[in-house]
Amino acid sequence: MALLALRLTDFRNIASLRIEVDGRDVFLIGDNGQGKTNFLEAVYLLCYGASFRTRNDRDLIANGSSEAAVWGRLAAGGEERGVGVGLGRSAGKRIAIDGKRIRDRAALIEFAPAIAFTHEDLRFIDGDPERRRSLFDHTLSLFNPSFIGVLRRYRRALRARNALLRAGDDRNAGMVDVYEPVLAAAGWEIRTRRSDLCAEFAAVFADLCDRIGGLSDANIEYRPSWREAASADDAAAELRGRRERDLAAGTTTSGPHRDDFRITLGQARFSAQGSTGQKRLASLVLRVAQAEFFERTTGRRPILLLDDVLLELDAGKREQFLRHLPSYDQAFFTFLPDEPYQRYGGAGTINLAVSGGAFTPCTAPATC
C-alpha cells in the first residue's frame, strides 16, 4: 500500500501543503524542527486516525489556528481511497473515506496500516514492562480487533476484583470467589495470544539481530506473571492462592497486567548488556518483526515511516539494517542534511528538502 498524494492545512508547523508522492522511497531532508516528523505524523494519522506522538489531537493543530485538515490518497490492494481527517479545537475529530464520514477507526486501519519507527521505540528495550506489553497488545489488536474486547473484559474484571479487595469486607469473599474465574478466563486468553506472538517475534528478533548487528545470542522470552499455570482453571487457582497477599496489598498482584517480555543478550538483560547502538538496533528490529507479522497475517505490506532512526547506528549497521527492512510498497525516511542519505537512495527516490514547514522536491541531491 502507498500514499499517492497528501494535502495539509494548518497541521503543526505546516501551513499549507499539496504534494504528489508517487514513489517507493521518499526522503525528507532537513534540520531539526523543520517539519519532517510532522509529515510522517500526518501519514500515520491517515492510516490510523491517531498520532504516534500525542494522544491529544489538539496538539496537531497549528498554533493560532482553530482547525487542521489532512487529506491523502491511499492505494492498497488495487483500490484507491481518499482519506480525510479534520481536527478542530472545539469540533473534535472527523474522519471520512471518499467523503463519507466513518465512526469507527477500524475501517481505516484495515485498509492501510503504517509501521512507525521512532526514537521512542528505544523504551521497548530499556523502558518498564508496560512498554513491552503495549507493543505486543498493540500488535495483536491491530490485526485482530476482537483482542481489544478481550483486553477490555480483563480490565473490567480486574477493576472489580481490586474494588472488592480494597473494601476488605469478609462478606465480599463470595463475590471475589465468582470474579476470579471470570478474570482468569479473560487473562488466560491474553496470555495465550501474547505467548504465541512472542514466539514469532523471538524468531525474527534473534535472526535479524544476528544478521544486522552480529549479535548471535539475542532473544525475547515471555515472562507471564502466572508462571505455573497451564490453563484458565490453574490461573483461577493461582488467584485464589494469592488472595491473602492481595488483600493485604489492596490490589491484584498477579495476572497479565504484571507480565513482562525479557529481552536478552546472552544471559543478561539487553538493557544492561547492550551498547546504545545495539539497543537502538534491537528496538528497530522489533518494529521489523511487527511489520513482518502484519504482512503474514493480512497478506499486505504496510507503509513504513522511519523517523531519524538511522542516526544512532554506525555506518555498517545502517546499510545492513536498510538491507533487512521488511518488504514494503512505500517508505518515508527522515534525514539531517549532513547525513549521507544519497548513498541509501536509488533512481526512483523522491527527495524533499524540508524547511520551515515547506517541502521542496529536489532532483539533484547536492542542492537539498
Added chain:
Amino acid sequence: MTSLDRVITALAKLPGLGRKSAARLAYYLLRADLSYVRALAADLAALRECIRPCAICGAYTEAERCDICVDPSRDPDRVCVVEQPQDIATIEATGEFRGRYHVLMGVLSPLEGIGPEDLRIDRLLRRVREEGIREVIVATNATVEGEATALLLAKQLKDLEVAVSQLAHGLPVGSDLEYSDRLTVSRALRGRVRLD
C-alpha cells in the same frame, strides 16, 4: 424557562437521547394531535402509579402477580433467571421457553457497590425450595458482571435439589467461524451439542 424548554430538558435526561433529539421530539409533540399528547401524558403519569413488580418473579405488571406467574399452562418446574424485566420480552419473543421467570433487578457490580444482597437472590432460593422448581436456567448477559453473577447463582443453588444451567455462549447464527474470536470459539467448543 418556558414549558417547551422544560420538556426538552426533561427528555434529554432519557438514556440514548441528546439535547438535539430531545428538542426534535418536543417540537413534534407541540404540533401533534392534542388527544394524542393528553393520552401520552396520562399514561406517563400512570406508569409509576399502576406498574409494579410482580410479587413472585419481579417482572413489571399492573396486578399483584404477572400474567406469566398466574398462567396455569406455564411449566412450573422451570425458571429462567434474567437481569432486568425487559429481558423477559426477549426470551418470550423466541417462543422457545414455556417456564416461568425470575428477575434479579441487576447484576453483581463491585464498581457500583452492588452486592448479592442488592439482587433478588434470596427470593429465588426461597422459590426453589417452596415451589419445587427442578431447573434454573441462568440467562444473565455474557458480560464480566453477568458471568460473575451466574457463577454466584450456581454456587448458592448447589446444595438445593435443582438442576442449574446457563444459556449457551457461542457462534452467532449466520456468522463465519473464520471471523470469530478465540474466546467465542473456545466457549462454543465447550458448549458443543450432539448432532444425533
